[in-house]
Amino acid sequence: MKILSVNAGSSSLKFKLYEMPEEKGLISGVFEKIGLEDSFYTIKYENEKIKKEVPLKDHEVAFKILIDELVENGVIDSLDDIKGIGHRIVQGGSYFDQSVLVDDSVISKIDELSLLAPLHNPAAIVGIRAAQSVIKNAKHVTVFDTAFHQTMPEENYLYALPYELYEEYGIRRYGAHGTSHKYVSLKMNEILGRYNTKLITCHIGNGASISAIIDGKCVNTSMGLTPNAGLIMGTRCGDIDASIIPYIMEKKKLTPKDVDKLINKESGLYGISGVSSDSRDIEEGIHKGNERCALAQKMFVKRIVDYIAKYYVEMQGCDAIVFTAGIGENSTSTRREILDSLKVLGIEIDDEKNNTRGEEICITKSSSKIPVYVIPTDEELMIARDTYNIIER
Ligand code: ADP
Secondary structure, eight states: OEEEEEEEOSSOEEEEEEETTTTEEEEEEEEESTTSTTOEEEEEETTEEEEEEOOOOSHHHHHHHHHHHHHHTTSOSSGGGEEEEEEEESOOTTTOSSOEEOOHHHHHHHHHGGGTOTTTHHHHHHHHHHHHHHSTTSEEEEEETTGGGGGSOHHHHOOSSOHHHHHHHOOSOOOSOHHHHHHHHHHHHHHHTOSSOEEEEEEESSSEEEEEEETTEEEEESOOSSSOSSSOOSSOOOSOOTTHHHHHHHHHTOOHHHHHHHHHHSOHHHHHHSSOSSHHHHHHHHHTTOHHHHHHHHHHHHHHHHHHHHHHHHTTSOSEEEEEHHHHHHOHHHHHHHHHTTGGGTOOBOHHHHSOOSSOEEOBOTTOSSOEEEOOOOHHHHHHHHHHHHHHO
16 A cells, blocks of 8 residues: 655655555655745655756645656556655644644645644645645545654643643643654554563754653653753754843844744754854864853753753663764764763773764663664654554554
């Protein structure tokens, strides 16, 4: 059965087509600058990558071109071969603790939650509507970034603000990257050969979050109401003293929009280093003796260590730690710096094994009290899996 996994942004559409249940990726690609002047798409198929510059008026046009490409490349015979489409949704609030079949009430809830994810939820609805109008006979499923974190206990998801804010506006921790944390934790349990485990999963990319997972259920996560909580990220500050916000607004005469930009786009690695939000540039800066890059990296690593230590204590132990996403999968130096700070937990890194990028591997010595793994994440596959399971059910 062919299942399409899609991730619609306001001007982009990423896709990957799978043969399920074999979980075989057939073709993938991305449409970019939809609705803008210089729109184009790239497709990866059988180790070849093609790029075409075409006008993409809207997401519906992108879906039509996508279907044409699938037929032309012989991946499908006709539209009807695609039985299911899984849509990635950033914010599912308290409504969704698992993936669901799309109907009008699901769409209206996603719409209602747009207040919490103004850049993402409206774009995802545009994507669903466009897919529904082009691929009419397929079943549509929504997969939520927040769903995996819905098992957190109240004391971990509530903020110590007036309780009415939670009741009236749903102000609480929802987390994000749930699909990734779920994927790597499932993989980790498979590797350990058991499911009664305590795991700490570190999704460290441009956006970054850490989760504490007991017996496959998330008990805590570092992102909050929005992704700007917890770790220091490429351009996000993560945890800060909340009173800094009104203070700088007053001092610098900033509007809510201005301050939102400052903490989401101008902070983090970029804000501290003044050089870049990209960890490769930070590493290069450190190499060249740039002290602000070194400081940014030190702060970045320290925050990750703080969260691992916090979750270790919270879960009263840990059976394995997992690194994933761009930095987690590729930055050998960041992983080493983190694990060197965790020696007190009996973690012993194996430098030779750690000297690998983007592949599944245990990077600690056999004598290490806690094994640490690199597991490349695969959110698209997780979306396809959920979609397939719901359709089969
Ligand atoms: P997101 O999906 O949140 O945009 P990614 O998971 O793609 O982010 O991660 C992007 C980050 O991964 C960037 O900071 C980038 O520098 C880092 N990264 C990718 N490859 C490497 C590498 N080989 N070495 C160090 N960092 C890397």
